[in-house]
Amino acid sequence: MEQILAELTKMFPQINTALLTGIYVFARMIGFFRFAPVFNRKEMPGMIKIALALLMTVCFTSLIKPDAMGSEDSLLLSIILNFAVGAMIGYMAQLILLAIDAGADMINMQMGLSSAMVLDPTTSSQVSILTKIVSLLGVLIFIHLGGIYWLIRAFMRSFEIFPIFASSIPLAKIVSMDYLIKMTSNILYMGLQVASPILLATLGQDIILGVISKTAPQVNVFQLSFLFKPVLGAAIMIWILPMLVNVITDYFLSYANIF
Numbered sequence: 330m331e332q333i334l335a336e337l338t339k340m341f342p343q344i345n346t347a348l349l350t351g352i353y354v355f356a357r358m359i360g361f362f363r364f365a366p367v368f369n370r371k372e373m374p375g376m377i378k379i380a381l382a383l384l385m386t387v388c389f390t391s392l393i394k395p396d397a398m399g400s401e402d403s404l405l406l407s408i409i410l411n412f413a414v415g416a417m418i419g420y421m422a423q424l425i426l427l428a429i430d431a432g433a434d435m436i437n438m439q440m441g442l443s444s445a446m447v448l449d450p451t452t453s454s455q456v457s458i459l460t461k462i463v464s465l466l467g468v469l470i471f472i473h474l475g476g477i478y479w480l481i482r483a484f485m486r487s488f489e490i491f492p493i494f495a496s497s498i499p500l501a502k503i504v505s506m507d508y509l510i511k512m513t514s515n516i517l518y519m520g521l522q523v524a525s526p527i528l529l530a531t532l533g534q535d536i537i538l539g540v541i542s543k544t545a546p547q548v549n550v551f552q553l554s555f556l557f558k559p560v561l562g563a564a565i566m567i568w569i570l571p572m573l574v575n576v577i578t579d580y581f582l583s584y585a586n587i588f
Contacts, residue, residue: 355386359417429467432523433460440562
């Protein structure tokens with residue numbers, strides 16, 4: 330069998346290049362799926378992810394036109410480099426959705442729901458129910474706006490910046506440090522934008538309860554806060570939900586040009 334394959338590669342050198350290209354594209358696709366939003370969710374079975382990665386590998390391999398691999402290039406090194414490039418692209422896209430999770434964590438803390446925790450299979454960590462709901466809302470809005478198309482387009486453009494048989498990663502072209510700092514700092518900024526109505530409402534409630542505790546010390550303000558904060562926070566969430574969807578939509582659209 331090995332002799333037949335060796336003779337085929339001599340007769341059809343394109344086969345060898347196509348197979349190597351498919352291996353490298355698949356490695357880049359696996360790294361991309363590991364960190365990219367939507368694709369990295371563990372609710373999707375692993376076999377489905379691998380089958381989708383193989384299908385997309387065939388599509389991308391037929392689209393790109395790679396040069397022949399040099400004889401001195403290392404197969405293992407090229408696989409690792411392609412995996413790292415795909416992981417970097419997926420991680421930068423995931424940073425955009427992390428801002429929504431940050432805002433949900435702030436809302437959860439102010440509403441006093443930190444004790445209601447569930448296991449998030451995507452991050453393998455304990456998160457609150459409210460954080461999970463807002464995170465799923467952000468993912469749905471991302472898909473609705475065409476986020477999957479943005480991710481695939483960014484993955485396709487990565488072959489122009491980092492060719493399939495390249496031996497070094499051009500970090501300055503793939504990751505702009507100024508832009509990366511802006512994205513990471515926007516996690517807190519966007520989180521505050523999402524959580525600001527709840528923060529202001531609970532702050533006003535704390536001020537009112539503080540006044541009550543001074544004017545009527547016999548009232549157990551500490552217990553009242555546990556009762557009023559979740560109810561007030563839920564009411565504010567229902568009221569601002571349409572505005573919250575618009576804020577998240579504008580935030581996603583502002584980053585559409587980076588893909």
